[in-house]
Amino acid sequence: MNKKIPKDDNTVIMSDKYLSESGVQGGKVIGEHISLGSFIIGIPFLIIGSVALIGMLFGFGFPTHAAGIIGALLITAIGLLLVIGGYNRPFA
Helix, strand or coil: CCCCCCCCCCCCCCCHHHHHHHHHHHHHHHHHHHHHHHHHHHHHHHHHHHHHHHHHHHCCCCCCCHHHHHHHHHHHHHHHHHHHHHHCCCCC
């Protein structure tokens, strides 16, 4: 039962080289999913924070006390960081 396996056959993990390549590809896929998720979640945070800040600036319905201002700034900063982090993928 000595079968010859062609060199182009990558269907079965035959050595550590193929195993490491599989791990790298899996890491790239996970990185792309995290990147996309950060981008998708960051956009609503950025929009909500921006609307809250604009609402406080022009005074149409949002409270202008310190906790509201700090919360709106934090939401805007978190959204901006998530969008930037999702846009700049290091796994390309």
